[in-house]
Amino acid sequence: MLTSLLASLMALVTRGVDGVVGSVAPGLAYWEGRDSLLYWDTTFLFTALAWFVLVLTVMRAAGRRPWDAAIVATSPAIIFGAGINWDLWATAALALAVLAHLRGEHRTAGALIGVGISFKLFPLFMLGAVLVLVLRRDGPPWAVFIRMLGAAALSWLVLNVPAMLISWENWVQFWVFSAERGAGYSSIWHVWDLVAEARGGAGLDADLVSAGSLLLFVACCVGVLVLGVRAPVRPRMVQLLLLIVAAFVLVNKVYSPQFMIWLIPLIALAAPRWRDVVIWQGFQVLHFWAVWMYLAGIVGDAEPQHTM
Secondary structure, eight states, rough: HHHHHHHHHHHHHHHHHHHHHHHHHHGGGOOOHHHHHHHHHHHHHHHHHHHHHHHHHHHTTTOOOGGHHHHHHHHHEEEHTTTSSSHHHHHHHHHHHHHHHHHTTTTHHHHHHHHHHHHHHHHHHHHHHHHHHOOOOOOOOOOHHHHHHHHHHHHHHHHHHHHHHOOOHHHHHHHHHHOOOOOOOSSSSHHHHHHHHHTTOOOOHHHHHHHHHHHHHHHHHHHHHHHHHHHOOOHOOOOOHHHHHHHHHHHHSSSOOOOHHHHHHHHHOOOOOOOHHHHHHHHHHHHHHHHHHHHHHSSSSOOOOOOO
């Protein structure tokens, strides 16, 4: 819901800027595509503010290793991914929730999770990471999880119920689209479809892909639960959260290029090994380039292999 609201606010700001530009430089009023470019510029500027918040939050959450926030501040994945989606806002909300949890402010953390879910679903997985720790013998009490869950639910309801009442069809559109869409580019399901079609078969339908991706994700979550409960040394919450989010990204029926943004702050907090981070981001940038050049080949007159 908040993503739609943010996009609408950016449209209002763009109209205001467009009016100022038109009055100051009337000649630009006839520039084709000016409003679209201004919308992108405005959105990117505000997204950069979310990036600043994310960097500062990771620096605080890193404790004795504040320099690990440089992984977020210099991330090529964020530089490329920030211009195609609003996922940085959800990522910043999740990072703020992690920081609040580390400081023992569990209700605040829950409320921020609710805000993050209103942008994108993946901040919800933080509750799963906390639940794993609660289930350990040496873990925090159940009250921690209950406070966070209650605050997250209340926050989400406050933000979403008004939108549901005003326009249920618009609010539910994202969930309907997500349920009905088939395998997306770069997902393991897309690879399956390509191999099947190359051998003369048919790809998987959307319902089967949805069911398969959900079952695989549940299996991964069970694996994280067993690992987290049986580990001889209590893992940190953000380490479990990284595993859950990474599992979702790997088995989801869609792998959007901006998904790499989700993992950057979690990697910086859970596994800040620069060599591994650089190698991983190098492949992510290559994937980003490949996806957009492939699409450029479809809408243009260039062969995909030549755009590489």
